[in-house]
Amino acid sequence: MxxxxxxxxxxxxxxxxxAHxxxxxxxxxxxxEGFTSRTSVIVTYGARSVIATLxxxxxxxIKPMEAGLSEWAWQELGLVPGARVTVTHALPLDSLSxxxxxxxxxxxxxxxxxxVIRDVAAGRYxxxxxxxxxxxCAARPLDFDEMRELTRAMIDVGRRLHWPVPKVMDKHCVGGLPGNRTTPIVVAIAAACGLTIPKTTSRAITSPAGTADTMETLAPVDLSIDAMRRVVDGEGGCVVWGGAVQLSPADDILIRAERVLDLDGEGQMVASILSKKLAAGATHLVIDLPVGPTAKVRSFEAAQRLAQSVVDVGRAFGLVVKPILSDGTQPVGSGIGPALEARDVLAVLQGGPLAPADLRDHALAIAAGLLELGGAARDGEGRQIAAECLRNGQAWAKFQKICAAQGGLREPPTAKYTRTAEMRAAGAIDRIDCRRLSRIAKLAGAPDAKAAGLQLHVRLGMPVSRGQPAFTVHAESPGxxxxxxxxxxANPDIIGILHP
Amino acid sequence: MxxxxxxxxxxxxxxxxxAHxxxxxxxxxxxxEGFTSRTSVIVTYGARSVIATLxxxxxxxIKPMEAGLSEWAWQELGLVPGARVTVTHALPLDSLSxxxxxxxxxxxxxxxxxxVIRDVAAGRYxxxxxxxxxxxCAARPLDFDEMRELTRAMIDVGRRLHWPVPKVMDKHCVGGLPGNRTTPIVVAIAAACGLTIPKTTSRAITSPAGTADTMETLAPVDLSIDAMRRVVDGEGGCVVWGGAVQLSPADDILIRAERVLDLDGEGQMVASILSKKLAAGATHLVIDLPVGPTAKVRSFEAAQRLAQSVVDVGRAFGLVVKPILSDGTQPVGSGIGPALEARDVLAVLQGGPLAPADLRDHALAIAAGLLELGGAARDGEGRQIAAECLRNGQAWAKFQKICAAQGGLREPPTAKYTRTAEMRAAGAIDRIDCRRLSRIAKLAGAPDAKAAGLQLHVRLGMPVSRGQPAFTVHAESPGxxxxxxxxxxANPDIIGILHP
Structure with a gap:
């Protein structure tokens, strides 16, 4: 044209x-050209081009004969001041048919x-x-072949990592549960026990913290592939941000849209999980499925069905998958928000007396699965070995080395402004709304404000009296x-009470 | 908040x-407030507010403490320079569940x-x-009750017109066929025969011309409800733009999205058609369903199913619906584009020797249906009466009066630049791609450039020789x-030939 x-x-x-x-x-x-509002156009600068909305x-x-580019477009095109670009009609999206x-x-x-996936990855959707x-894909569920081919398509549009070892371990959690920050603990245990676990993690999209956000309060996570390789070569494991690595880039785009819609088709979830793990080079995967009314998976039947699909489709790619169904009825640990979750992680690794027992238990269950899958423990003995590795300080020592290799262990920040919300009545806690707790943490500034979030002081079943602390909000600004x-x-029912 | x-x-x-x-x-x-890119916010100015994307x-x-509003937001809020607005988080969209x-x-x-429809109409989606x-709604087709309730919800969020006569006629075409501009002819015949037909029409969204765009080249169409009432009181009919009237406003928003996706669920189509007509006060409706491979309805079975749903759901609201299935394998008339279609309309109304026979036939079929439904003709005699009304000049006289009442009949503009595309081979025409012809008309500037578009010189089945004119492109600028x-x-196969 x-x-x-x-x-x-x-x-x-x-x-x-x-791009706008x-x-x-x-x-x-x-x-x-007959451009009107929201015309889909191609902006070209030299050899680079980007699909943009006009x-x-x-x-x-903007003056006539100028093209104003949004930040994302400017960076994608590698523009410099005074550059000349061309703007033409985008081709129709044939994949829509x-x-x-x-x-x-x-x-x-x-x-x-x-x-479809090529157009998604290219930003044409x-x-x-x-x-x-x-x-x-949610209303007309994907069958096995569709899930497999979607997974393959998603792997093929991105990079794929290869590791010079026969067994490459990975873990994944089907989210929705705030505070469930097992990854740094699990990686430390697995690597301390001799396994290779090159862990890429994500930042929060709609949650108060992603694993990358939490880990970043403890060490740099924004590593290049080469830097990541050096850490894994030296320490057997890492916890880095996967965003720079371009693994399954279509997945990132689809996930962002899924979260806006709060819609998770099973096939989409299977392809999302597996494409990321296979692209990262994993051969053995433990998948953690918390089940609860406000978690992503809401019933054991749904969890079992999803687990079976992940196992079956994984097998088609030679990936060994071990699913672990867990309790998703309340947050794990006490912190929600990057730094607050990092403190829980440190407490478990350091074996302190105030370490949240549920986070420790949950991390041990996942680590046990990895040790058994990876051959570092016999079946049934994984948990014991993992617990010993925590107890004797090997996991904590390994974690410190991993952080040092990633650029240096650091202290998570603390918030300047805190306020404690109290129980409004006495009774026993019978419901904790994870979604609305996350919302509070986000309103308080998480994940951008690293120290922001909340600390939960109650657990399900716990007897409470009126005026007892329920949770403490942490913020970096009074606003x-x-x-x-x-x-x-405005939401007095976030924590439900069974009256005596 | x-x-x-x-x-x-x-x-x-x-x-x-x-609103942005x-x-x-x-x-x-x-x-x-923790606003990031694309946060959904409420912008408030005095008593008015609008949902906007930040x-x-x-x-x-933009300086700190300023809020830059897009044109649409500025107008919706009725802002004046220097006004103060507040910006807060939008409430979560509960209707998504x-x-x-x-x-x-x-x-x-x-x-x-x-x-859902209230949120759609309020611009929250x-x-x-x-x-x-x-x-x-397309993947999980709506049942009868869902179609009826969707129709009702769409009527209820907008205005509803009432007319002081027992029978209020309307027509609707399930689009997709360029040049199918029967409305001005049909309204003229129906009104000339004593029926009441207060016709609201739409502008093009993705097509080269809507009826309102075509009619605007002949008379003003941008009338208030009061002005529209005066025209209908005096002349029995009108052809105005419905946009200012706020009938079924959710429908306008949904249609825009449907066209981007090129997705028409049957239930959605039924509710769209009926909500607009019922809100306009219609009691009797003729619905025109052109069937063809590049029209909106592609098979007679699909057309019959859709027609039955419109009849059934219409009956639930007391609306009498008569469906007419028609030939949708090629454009109707010779012009595509506002002024070019207006010339076809004038030719039919004036009974000129060059009037396109297919447009005349099609308009007569629809007018016949209206005359019989409205009691202006006995069953089986509608066509004869409609044809006579055209022949004796009554329809043309009525049309001139309607245009005068709307603000004055005018001459459609002519294009400065034209070029004729020729047949590249001899044979018989066996395929005309309506979608790509529409695209040419749009590239030439239609509908914004009123004189732009194309004139088709061939019809299906017509024998042609090499070099014979296929169609003439009209444009207002050389670009x-x-x-x-x-x-x-780049598209030599828009008109298909069967070689001899």
Whole structure:
């Protein structure tokens, strides 16, 4: 198609994972090309190009013959001030026809899935298209072949890591449970016991903390692949942020849309988990499935079905998967938020008297699975070996070495502003709403404010008296603290009580 | 929730039907409220408020403590320079849980549908949410009760017109066929025969012309409800733009998303058609269903099923519906684009020798249905009476009076730049791709450039020789003409030939 050269302007608008381009309504390119609001266009700079959504502008922030690029577009294109770009119509999204077919009951074959995932990874799908794909795959559940081919397509659009050992261990938690920060503990135990566990983790998208956010309060996590390799070569394990590594990039985009919709189709979840782990080079995987009314998986039947699909589809790729179903009825540990969760992790690793017993138990169960899968323990003996490794300080020593190799162990920050919410009545705790606790932690500033979040002082079944501390909110600014407190005030039923 | 006063800035970015707000990343409100990119917020100015998508800005186009509003937001809020607005978190979209239920196979009840449609009409759904609703309703087809309740919910969120006559006629075409501009002809005949037909029409969303765009080249269409009433009181009929009237506003928003996805669930289509007509006060409706491989309805079976649903659901609201299945294998008339279609309409109304016979036939079939439904003709005699009304000039006289009452009949504009595409081989025409012809008309500038579009010189089955004119592109600028010609060059198979 015909191109038109325009002067690139850095307009400074933040549109993560999506390019926006702003052009003056009176620009002759807009007129000649028939660009209107939300036209999908291709912006090209030299050999690079990006799909962008166009917005016409009528004010002087953009002049005719200029193209204002959002931050994400500017960086994707590697632009410099004064650069010339061309803007042309984007091609129609042919892969949408496969999604329409799925909506009306056709199966998705491997070629269709490849096309869809290629378009997703290239950023050609707007939210409206991503949502159609995710909703169709949830309403018309994927069969085994579709799950396998979706997994394959998602692996193929990204990088794939290879490790020079026969067994590469990994773990995954099907989320939804705040505070469930077992990964640093599990990696330390597994690596201390001689296994190879190159762990890539993610940052929070809608939760108050991702494992990468928590780990970052203890050591740098933003490592290149080469730096990650050096850590794993030296220590057997690492806990780094996977974002820079470009493993299954379509998954990141799909997950973001899934969370907006709060929609997790089983097939989508299976492909998401397996594509990330297979791309990271895993051969053996323990998958943790917390089950609870406000967790991602809400019934044991659903957990068993999901676990079976992960095992079956994993097997098609030579991956050995061990599922562990766990209690997801309340948060794990006491902290919710990056630094507060990091303190729980440190307490467990250091074996302190105040270490949350549930986090320790849960981490041991997962570590046991890994030790048995990886051949570092006989079946049935994993837990004992893992517990000994924690007790004798080997796990803590290994964790310190891993942090040093990643750039240096550091102290998690503490919050300047705290306020404790009290129980409003006496009785026994019979319900803890994980979703709304997460919301409080986020309103208090987590995960961007690393020290923000909350500390939970009660557990299910615990008898409480009126006025007893329920949880303490931590914030880095008074405004954020107020905001969280206003939400608590408006939601008196987050912690449910059975009256005596 | 807590509000913060900011200075409103008119940033001049066009985001039709969706509010965007731009705030500086360093603004303390952004920090305190935890606003990040795409946070859904409520912007309030006095008694008015609007749901908006927030984008942080790092450049000086917005200062801290300013809120830059997109054009649509500025107008919705009725802002004036220097106004103070507050920006707070939007409430979570509780109605999404009903959509999740539908995805997993539950029925949508009337309360859920009311909540969804209220959120849609209030602009609380982004594209990603709209798409989930539309995809779920297509993948898990709506049953009769769901269609009825969806229709009711869509009527209830908008205005509803009432007319002081027992029979209020309306027509609707299930689109997809370029040039099918029967409405002005049908309204003229029906009104000339004494029926009441207060016709509201729409502008093009993705097509080269909507009926409102075509009619606007002949008379003003942007009438208030009061002005529309005066035209109908005096002349029995009108052809106005329905956009200002706020009938079934959720439908406009859903249709826009449907077209992006090219997805038409049957239930959605039924509710869309009926909610608009019932809100406009219709009691009797003729529905035109063109069937063809590139039309919206692609098989007679699908057309019959859709027709039956419209009849059944219509009956639940006391609406009498008569479906007419028609030939949708090629464009109707010769013009595609506002002014070119208007010329076809005039030719039929004036009875000229060059009037397209297919457009005349099709309009007569629909008019006949209306005359019989409305009691202006006995069953089986509608067509004869309609044809006579055209022949004796009464329809043309009525049309001129309607145009005069709407603000004055005018001459459609003509294009400055034209180019004729020729047949590349001899044979018989056996396929005409309506979708790609529409695309050419749009590349040439339609519907914004009123004179732009194309004129088709061939019909299915017609024998042609090499070099014979196939169609003529009309454009208002040389750039747009070139753009359409480049597309024609790249798509030599838009008109298919059966070689002799």
């Amino acid at each position: 015909i191109g038109h050269s325009l002067s690139a302007v850095r307009i400074g608008i933040e549109t993560p994972n999506e 381009v702003f052009m003056h309504r009176d620009c002759h390119v807009c007129r000649a 917005f016409p502008v009528t004010s002087e922030i 496969a999604i329409r077919g799925k909506v009306y009951g056709n199966r998705l074959d491997s070629i269709s899935l490849e096309r 707007a939210g409206i298209h991503l949502s159609a794909f995710l909703t169709a 954020e603290l107020d905001y969280a407190l206003a939400y608590i005030e | 807590i509000g913060h006063s900011l200075s409103a800035v008119r940033i001049g970015i066009e985001t039709p039907n969706e 707000v731009f705030m500086h990343r360093d603004c303390h409100v952004c920090r305190a 984008f942080p800005v790092t450049s000086e186009i 009903a959509i999740r239920g539908k995805v997993y196979g539950n029925r949508l009840d009337s309360i859920s549908l009311e909540r 982004a594209g990603i949410h709209l798409s989930a609703f539309l995809t779920a 747009e003409l070139d753009y359409a010609l480049a597309y024609i060059e």
